[in-house]
């Protein structure tokens with residue numbers, strides 16, 4: 001895949017920036033808002049998604065998501081939401097050397113809805129959340145997503161009064177990652193259009 005190929009203006013992508021933690025004092029909404037505030041990519045429409053707005057219980061569907069047969073209204077609503085996006089950014093805290101269970105639960109609820117979509121990985125934690133990012137890699141691979149090469153490693157201590165205050169270079173890294181998502185999205189869309197029916 002040619003990562004230097006720039007998408008055309010007609011190839012607008014809807015990107016869901018998922019705030020991946022749910023505890024009361026969580027930092028993920030502030031970091032997701034900061035990611036979604038990027039204005040460097042004219043072909044991306046960035047929207048935040050808060051898992052707390054999606055009433056998902058711990059996975060209790062009787063059938064594996066790969067079959068796409070959802071019994072619960074909350075799963076069907078989540079399916080509709082995820083299917084409406086072309087790409088995602090996962091904003092993941094590091095919890096005990098991995099990413100939050102709430103995010104895994106949200107990912108596990110669906111299957112085909114994630115397929116072939118670019119994904120940016122944003123970790124944060126006491127040492128940048130790199131273990132959360134690395135733990136996400138095999139999961140997004142299993143879900144047949146296309147990870148952007150650039151990942152972000154952020155500090156929760158830079159959240160001040162509900163806003164993420166970036167360190168030097170972090171806004172540039174954000175733009176690079178989102179540019180890669182735009183390019184991956186355009187390439188994926190072209191491949192889909194050229195695939196035999």
Ligand SMILES: Cc1cc2nc3c(=O)[nH]c(=O)nc-3n(C[C@H](O)[C@H](O)[C@H](O)COP(=O)(O)O)c2cc1C
Nearest residue numbers: 021025026027028093094095096097125126127156
């Ligand atoms: C259950 C739990 C486990 C954590 N484990 C780690 C860890 O393994 N490595 C790390 O760097 N930070 C760890 N932290 C610190 C978090 O990354 C940090 O508090 C972050 O803000 C949590 O995200 P949240 O505020 O959105 O919940 C942990 C925090 C919690 C609540």
